[in-house]
Structures are given as C-alpha cells and as structure tokens.
Amino acid sequence: MNYSEIDRICEKYGVEILRDEPLSEYTSFQIGGKCDILVKPDNVDCMREILECCRKNDIKYYILGKGSNVLVSDNGFRGVVIVISSAFSDVRLEDDECIYCEAGASLAKVCAFAKEHSLTGLEFAYGIPGSVGGALFMNAGAYGGEMKDVAESCDYLNENLEIKNMTAEEMMLSYRHSVFSENSYVILGVRFRLCKGDKAEITAKMSELMEKRRSKQPLEYPSAGSTFKRPEGDFAARLIEVSGLKGFTCGGAQVSEKHSGFVINRGGATFNDVMKVIDAVKEKVYADSGVMLEREIEILE
Ligand SMILES: Cc1cc2nc3c(=O)[nH]c(=O)nc-3n(C[C@H](O)[C@H](O)[C@H](O)COP(=O)(O)OP(=O)(O)OC[C@H]3O[C@@H](n4cnc5c(N)ncnc54)[C@H](O)[C@@H]3O)c2cc1C
Known part of the structure; x- marks a missing residue:
C-alpha cells in the first residue's frame, strides 16, 4: 500500500x-x-x-x-x-446546564468537570474507561444510566466530510447501538444536557459507583469490559455462570472468575485465545439455555 x-x-x-x-x-x-x-x-x-x-x-x-x-x-x-486523541479533548460549559465535550475527552475528565460545576446526570459514566466519541458510538451505559439520557446533540463529519450537527433523536441511541454503528460518520463533539445538583451528592454517587466497579469487576486485568451484550430479560454473566464457564480458559484468555461477563487477558492472551473463549461461551450457553449471546466488543482485523 x-x-x-x-x-x-x-x-x-x-x-x-x-x-x-x-x-x-x-x-x-x-x-x-x-x-x-x-x-x-x-x-x-x-x-x-x-x-x-x-x-x-x-x-x-x-x-x-x-x-x-x-x-x-x-x-x-x-x-x-x-x-481521536487528547488533541480533541476540550470540555466547556455552554450554558448553566449544558457541557460541550470534544470526542477525544475521556469520560473521567467529563465526569470530573460535571462534578466540579455541580451538574448531575453523568454519575453513571464515572468509571467507564472510554472517550466521549466511543461512548456515544456505543451508547455506553451503566447502573441504570446511558448516553441516551444525557446526550442532547453532537457534531460530526458526515459521509461527505462536512461538519454537521445531529439531534439526540437522529442518533438513534439504543442499547449499545447508535446511528454511528451503521455508517462512517466521525463524532467530533457531544453536548450533554445535565441538571443543577448538589456537589456533595454527585461526589458521593460517583464514589459509590466506582466502589461497586472495583468490588465486582476484574479491573486488575486487561479487558474490554463486558464481552457480551445483556440478553433480553437476563444477564450474560448469570447464563455463563450457570453453564459452568466461570474461569474457562484458552491460552491467556479467561472468563473472569470475579465477573463472568468479562473475558480477561491473564497475560499473553492472543486474539485467537479470546475468540476461542467467546465462541465456546456462545456455544455452551446456547446449548444450555437457548440464548444466543451477542458480542458487545468491536473487532478490528
Ligand atoms: C474495565 C472496563 C469497564 C467497562 N465498563 C463499561 C460500562 O460500564 N458500560 C459500557 O457501556 N461500556 C463499558 N466498557 C466498554 C468501553 O469502555 C465503552 O464502550 C467506551 O464507551 C468505549 O470508548 P472508547 O473511546 O474506548 O472507544 P473505542 O474502544 O476506541 O471504540 C469503540 C467504537 O467506537 C468507534 N469510535 C470511537 N471514537 C469514535 C469517534 N470519535 N467517531 C466515530 N466512531 C468512534 C470505534 O471505531 C469503535 O467502533 C468498559 C470497558 C472496560 C475495559
């Protein structure tokens, strides 16, 4: 090339x-x-x-x-x-209850900014280790909140590479899905509509959710978070556990013993190790419960 x-x-x-x-x-x-x-x-x-x-x-x-x-x-x-690096990581107040975040800003930075300005609504995102662009693309969410609840509009490059603005409705945000999954738009920045809140309460909520993450998730190992989407009316981790796959290992990849919804890299895991774990989990869970788990993580090859 x-x-x-x-x-x-x-x-x-x-x-x-x-x-x-x-x-x-x-x-x-x-x-x-x-x-x-x-x-x-x-x-x-x-x-x-x-x-x-x-x-x-x-x-x-x-x-x-x-x-x-x-x-x-x-x-x-x-x-x-x-x-989309830290060159695009500006975060600023647009009005009393609205913050504008460039796509490369980390959710950690955005949450800290919201907290600093006593704005509530983004507490759920505290601890999700991604950028604003990635979070909008995935409609990232946790603990009852998701980007859909707070994203008001975004700026993006369309298929003709023009800068355009899109409303929340046009983003078609649903569970781990958005309009961006289906085309080649590049997210440049997101406007979050938040509410005035109490700084101490916001801080306490963020700390509480971070503590939940630390105690439940295998943050000590490299991973890409939840490997599978939540199936309708159930939890991937529960189904995986019922199938006896907690700790199931291929090479360096393993179904986390701490949280069965995570495939972790225990050291030296290859792409194939992870894919073997994913395929084995899907097959066994389907055979045992009739539920076909869907991958949440994106593949680049
Ligand atoms: C320990 C751990 C915990 C996690 N917990 C959660 C959780 O609670 N909830 C949750 O939803 N997710 C969770 N995740 C997954 C992940 O953090 C989120 O999906 C996050 O929003 C991804 O952001 P990113 O910047 O890392 O995106 P990337 O992984 O870099 O990209 C994800 C997708 O978005 C696209 N993309 C990224 N930026 C742009 C852009 N600017 N324009 C267009 N497309 C773009 C990429 O092409 C790719 O398809 C977790 C991951 C880990 C490792």
Whole structure:
C-alpha cells in the first residue's frame, strides 16, 4: 500500500506519522498486532484530508478512541488507524446546564468537570474507561444510566466530510447501538444536557459507583469490559455462570472468575485465545439455555 499522500498530509500539518505501531498499546485488552500507519490528527482539517485520501485511494481506515471496547487481531491492521486523541479533548460549559465535550475527552475528565460545576446526570459514566466519541458510538451505559439520557446533540463529519450537527433523536441511541454503528460518520463533539445538583451528592454517587466497579469487576486485568451484550430479560454473566464457564480458559484468555461477563487477558492472551473463549461461551450457553449471546466488543482485523 502506498501511503505517500498520507505522509504529505501529515507533513503539511506537522502531525507525526507512526508506522508499524503495535495496537496492543492502544487497547485496554493489550492485544493486537501492528497497523501500517497510525496518526493522531490535531485538527479537523487534517483529519478530513486524511479521511478523504483514504477513501479516494481505497485505503482501509479505522477510527479509534481510547480502545476500551475493541479487540484487535494479532495480524494487526493493514491500513490507517486514526486516533481521536487528547488533541480533541476540550470540555466547556455552554450554558448553566449544558457541557460541550470534544470526542477525544475521556469520560473521567467529563465526569470530573460535571462534578466540579455541580451538574448531575453523568454519575453513571464515572468509571467507564472510554472517550466521549466511543461512548456515544456505543451508547455506553451503566447502573441504570446511558448516553441516551444525557446526550442532547453532537457534531460530526458526515459521509461527505462536512461538519454537521445531529439531534439526540437522529442518533438513534439504543442499547449499545447508535446511528454511528451503521455508517462512517466521525463524532467530533457531544453536548450533554445535565441538571443543577448538589456537589456533595454527585461526589458521593460517583464514589459509590466506582466502589461497586472495583468490588465486582476484574479491573486488575486487561479487558474490554463486558464481552457480551445483556440478553433480553437476563444477564450474560448469570447464563455463563450457570453453564459452568466461570474461569474457562484458552491460552491467556479467561472468563473472569470475579465477573463472568468479562473475558480477561491473564497475560499473553492472543486474539485467537479470546475468540476461542467467546465462541465456546456462545456455544455452551446456547446449548444450555437457548440464548444466543451477542458480542458487545468491536473487532478490528
Ligand atoms: C474495565 C472496563 C469497564 C467497562 N465498563 C463499561 C460500562 O460500564 N458500560 C459500557 O457501556 N461500556 C463499558 N466498557 C466498554 C468501553 O469502555 C465503552 O464502550 C467506551 O464507551 C468505549 O470508548 P472508547 O473511546 O474506548 O472507544 P473505542 O474502544 O476506541 O471504540 C469503540 C467504537 O467506537 C468507534 N469510535 C470511537 N471514537 C469514535 C469517534 N470519535 N467517531 C466515530 N466512531 C468512534 C470505534 O471505531 C469503535 O467502533 C468498559 C470497558 C472496560 C475495559
């Protein structure tokens, strides 16, 4: 693949171009081979030119946030990985109850900002280790809250690489799904509509939820969070446990003994190890309970 045009664009904008970058360093699973090119554009024009170049030259590309919901193949990715980095992480107040967050801002930063301004509504997101863009894409949620409850609108690059604005309704946010799952839009920033609250109460709620995470989730191991979506009327972790798969291991990948909904990297897990665990879990749970579990984590290969 000839990446000389990408080279030229990056040189023009003074953006570093990384070759053969190991994607294991960009994902919370710490799994994944090298990509041909990895770039972290620091402005929208640069991002737009890179995307345009990829599309024109049939170069595969992938938009990566904090990589906390992605499993990357050991063969890596023959294309360009565009990281929505901290260059896009501004968070600001738009009005008394509205904050605007660039897509690369971490949820940790956004939650801290909301708390600082005594704004309630985002407590559920405290502890989800992703970016705002990734969270909107996934309609991330926890403990009874989800992005759908607080996202008012977003700015994004459409298929013609124009900056557009979309309302919450147009985002079609539903359980771990959004309009972004079905097209090639790039989320640039999200507006969250929150409510005035009590700072001490917000702080207490965030601490309580973080404590729940620490006690229930295997945060001491690399993972991509819940491996499977919650099936209607049940929990993936319960079904996996009933099937006797707690601790089920293939190579370095294991169904967490602490939380059966998580597949963890116990050390040196490969893409294939994780996929074998996922496939075995799906097969056994289906045979035992008739429920076909659906993967929540995204695959990049
Ligand atoms: C320990 C742990 C706990 C977790 N707990 C939760 C939880 O409670 N609830 C929950 O919902 N999730 C949870 N997750 C999963 C993950 O953190 C969320 O899905 C998160 O929102 C993903 O954000 P990200 O920036 O890491 O996205 P990535 O993993 O980088 O990307 C996810 C998807 O979004 C796309 N994407 C990312 N940014 C953009 C953008 N700007 N424009 C367009 N597309 C984009 C990517 O192409 C990819 O398809 C957990 C993960 C871990 C490791």
